[in-house]
Amino acid sequence: MAPINIIYTSIEGNTRAFIKRLSAYAEQQHTFNEVNPLINAKEISDQTVPEAEQAPFFAFVPTYLTGGNGIDSGFTEIMTNSLGEYIASNGNAKYCIGVVGSGNKNFNEQYCLTARKYSRLFHAPFLADYELRGTSRDAEHIYDVLRDQWSKVDA
Numbered sequence: 001m002a003p004i005n006i007i008y009t010s011i012e013g014n015t016r017a018f019i020k021r022l023s024a025y026a027e028q029q030h031t032f033n034e035v036n037p038l039i040n041a042k043e044i045s046d047q048t049v050p051e052a053e054q055a056p057f058f059a060f061v062p063t064y065l066t067g068g069n070g071i072d073s074g075f076t077e078i079m080t081n082s083l084g085e086y087i088a089s090n091g092n093a094k095y096c097i098g099v100v101g102s103g104n105k106n107f108n109e110q111y112c113l114t115a116r117k118y119s120r121l122f123h124a125p126f127l128a129d130y131e132l133r134g135t136s137r138d139a140e141h142i143y144d145v146l147r148d149q150w151s152k153v154d155a
């Protein structure tokens, strides 16, 4: 299978660290059996030049919200906007085949809300979530989920 494409953003490094862990796990699985795909990840920041994606990808989305309480009053996405704008531009949204959210459960009802928003906005399934830098178990679980979804588009 072709490498799994991931597009992500990371403000404080947690998502970057998780992608690194996921990539290392993918490499290990690929060594066991080359049918298991590697990971091809691209980080988006405010400095990223917009581009038209040419192939399906998964979006990894940390959560940064301000204002509101997430239940009965509004809240606003901050910090991660460049990722959403990148996906929304150049027809990229049609290639977004799934969203993985991350956040911190201390935020209660606001946990992973940006990923849930992107899932609705870009008509892509919400596939999984993990907290902060994630665990080895998260990486294994999320790799399995992505590989199953990827096998459907990479058939």
Ligand SMILES: Cc1cc2nc3c(=O)[nH]c(=O)nc-3n(C[C@H](O)[C@H](O)[C@H](O)COP(=O)(O)O)c2cc1C
Pocket (backbone or CB within 6 Å): 009, 010, 011, 012, 013, 014, 015, 016, 062, 063, 064, 065, 102, 103, 104, 105, 107, 110, 111, 112, 113, 131, 132, 133
């Ligand atoms: C200012 C700020 C606001 C945050 N708001 C939320 C939130 O609303 N919901 C949530 O689940 N996590 C929230 N988090 C936690 C982050 O999503 C979490 O730390 C994540 O792992 C950050 O990823 P990054 O290091 O790749 O940027 C917030 C963190 C900060 C610093």
